[in-house]
Each structure stands twice: as structure tokens, then as C-alpha cells.
Amino acid sequence: MGIDFTFVDPDASEEELSAAFRPNTKAMFGETIANPALTVLDIEKFAKVAHAHGVPLIVDNTFPTPINCRPIEWGADIVTHSTTKYMDGHGAAVGGAIIDSGNFDWDAHSEKFPGLTTPDESYHGVTYTKQFGQGGAYITKATTQLMRDLGAIQSPQNAFYLNLGLESLHVRMPRHCENGQAVAEFLEKHPKVKKVTYCGLKSDPYYELGQKYLPNGSCGGVSFELEGGKDAAKKFMESLKIAAIETHVADARSCVLNPASTTHRQMNDEELKAAGIAPGLVRFSCGLEDTRDLLDDIARALEAC
Numbered sequence: 118m119g120i121d122f123t124f125v126d127p128d129a130s131e132e133e134l135s136a137a138f139r140p141n142t143k144a145m146f147g148e149t150i151a152n153p154a155l156t157v158l159d160i161e162k163f164a165k166v167a168h169a170h171g172v173p174l175i176v177d178n179t180f181p182t183p184i185n186c187r188p189i190e191w192g193a194d195i196v197t198h199s200t201t202k203y204m205d206g207h208g209a210a211v212g213g214a215i216i217d218s219g220n221f222d223w224d225a226h227s228e229k230f231p232g233l234t235t236p237d238e239s240y241h242g243v244t245y246t247k248q249f250g251q252g253g254a255y256i257t258k259a260t261t262q263l264m265r266d267l268g269a270i271q272s273p274q275n276a277f278y279l280n281l282g283l284e285s286l287h288v289r290m291p292r293h294c295e296n297g298q299a300v301a302e303f304l305e306k307h308p309k310v311k312k313v314t315y316c317g318l319k320s321d322p323y324y325e326l327g328q329k330y331l332p333n334g335s336c337g338g339v340s341f342e343l344e345g346g347k348d349a350a351k352k353f354m355e356s357l358k359i360a361a362i363e364t365h366v367a368d369a370r371s372c373v374l375n376p377a378s379t380t381h382r383q384m385n386d387e388e389l390k391a392a393g394i395a396p397g398l399v400r401f402s403c404g405l406e407d408t409r410d411l412l413d414d415i416a417r418a419l420e421a422c
């Protein structure tokens with residue numbers, strides 16, 4: 118679609134982030150909790166740099182969901198969700214959501230956003246910022262023009278499934294976090310485990326950011342590396358009885374995968390390293406099962422590798 122990116126380290130300083138801007142940069146984008154590296158985004162830092170360069174900050178908040186983090190309150194302008202994950206909760210319907218804070222002043226940077234600040238001939242010559250104001254310009258263009266052209270519209274049945282999930286999201290998220298914390302603590306003490314990434318662990322480099330942005334818990338996703346590398350990861354996953362090997366993540370049922378050989382297999386070794394993905398990394402997505410059952414399953418699978 119002609120969209121290009123400049124990748125930056127989520128831990129980059131404000132100066133480094135600024136230096137990554139190009140004359141045609143239109144937005145900054147980050148994940149509150151990155152999948153699968155589970156780094157925590159310093160939303161305030163990214164918002165400050167984005168706004169200094171006259172562009173909005175877009176945050177993918179799929180993993181914490183609005184129950185655990187509300188990025189707009191930290192300066193994000195637009196928030197996105199894969200609703201396929203916790204929001205639906207049961208993998209019943211693929212979907213996504215865009216939340217526009219209405220806080221970004223497109224007119225103040227109109228040379229960067231002509232699609233919003235000049236007439237759209239494909240939609241009765243409407244100028245979105247004039248017609249719908251700062252609060253409605255972006256989301257109206259997204260829903261009238263882009264959804265019309267690209268067809269990204271959820272079917273009524275799928276919207277119904279999503280709504281069922283949303284009604285119990287606030288009850289499910291604390292349980293996912295409880296299981297995530299228990300699994301992370303268990304893995305951290307296990308002799309066959311080399312490294313665990315979960316921002317609820319005091320030893321995690323993102324613990325402080327997690328306490329700031331996710332004080333009530335982060336998500337059910339725990340990433341870890343086994344001493345035995347990729348082969349041990351394979352054995353471990355195949356030995357699990359409760360958690361299923363799946364590409365899907367953030368579901369009511371626990372699921373597990375090895376990103377390097379599945380979701381991220383198009384990346385070469387260097388790109389994998391830059392994305393924080395070791396060849397033997399296991400992404401374990403804690404579901405809603407009883408914590409003791411989950412720990413027993415993991416303990417048994419670890420014995421086998």
C-alpha cells in the first residue's frame with residue numbers, strides 16, 4: 118500500500134527517536150506490550166516525541182486491553198486492538214478496533230495530512246476536518262472512505278460474538294494476569310529455564326514501566342527461553358497436555374508457540390535478534406484454566422525436555 122517504516126528500538130532515547138524521523142513520517146506506532154518480546158512501551162516518551170514532530174502516536178493495546186491500560190490517558194492519539202484476542206476471548210471471530218481520541222490537531226499540521234484537511238473527491242468533496250472537526254475527522258475518514266474501499270467491516274454475527282466477549286472482559290483479564298504471574302514466577306525458578314520475560318517479575322527489565330502503565334497486571338502472555346534451545350522448546354510444547362500449540366494468542370484456552378519457526382519465520386536471524394526473538398523462545402499464553410492445573414502441565418512438560 119506504499120507505506121514504509123523506520124523501525125526503532127522501544128528503549129531508544131528521545132534523541133534517538135527524533136533522529137529516526139524522516140521528512141515524510143506521518144505517525145509513530147508501538148505496542149503497549151509487544152508480541153512476542155513482551156517489552157513495555159514508554160507511552161509518554163513516545164507521545165512527547167511524536168507531538169514534537171507534529172504526528173500522532175498510535176498504540177496497539179491488544180495485550181493489556183483497556184482493562185489494564187488506557188493509552189489515551191498517557192498521550193496516545195489513536196489506539197488499535199486486535200479484538201480477535203482477549204476482547205473476543207474465545208477466538209470466535211476475527212476483528213479489530215480503532216479508537217480515535219479526537220485529540221490530534223490535524224489542521225495544525227495540514228501539509229502532512231491532506232487526506233484529512235483537503236476535499237475528498239471520492240466522498241462528495243468533503244473535507245473531514247472541516248465537516249467533522251478535530252474530534253471526528255480521522256475516525257470518520259477511516260469508517261466512511263477506507264472501510265468502504267478496503268472492506269474491513271465486521272459481519273453482524275461476528276460483532277455479536279465480540280460483544281459477548283466484551284461483556285466478560287473485566288472478569289477474565291485479572292484471571293489471565295494471575296495465571297501469567299504464577300507461571301512466570303514458576304518458570305523463573307526452574308533450572309531448565311534460561312530466561313523469562315514478564316513485566317510482573319521484579320527481575321524483568323520492564324518491571325518499572327509495567328508498574329507505571331500496567332499497575333493492575335499486564336496480560337497472560339509469558340515468553341521464555343529454555344536452556345536446551347530450540348529442540349527443548351519443541352519437546353516442551355509437544356509434551357503439554359492443557360496448552361495447545363497454536364499461532365493464536367490471548368485466548369481463554371492456554372496456547373503456546375515458538376515464534377521463530379511460526380509467526381516470525383519470514384525474518385532472518387539478525388532481524389529475529391533485533392526483535393528480541395531467540396530461536397528457542399517460547400511464547401506461552403496463559404488462559405483461564407485453574408492455576409494449579411496449568412503449573413502441573415508445565416512442570417510435567419519440562420521434565421520431558
Ligand SMILES: Cc1ncc(COP(=O)(O)O)c(C=O)c1O
Nearest residue numbers: 148152177179180199200201212
Ligand atoms: C499485538 C497484536 N496486534 C495485532 C495483531 C493482529 O491481529 P489480527 O490477526 O486479529 O489482525 C496481533 C496478532 O497476533 C497481535 O498480537
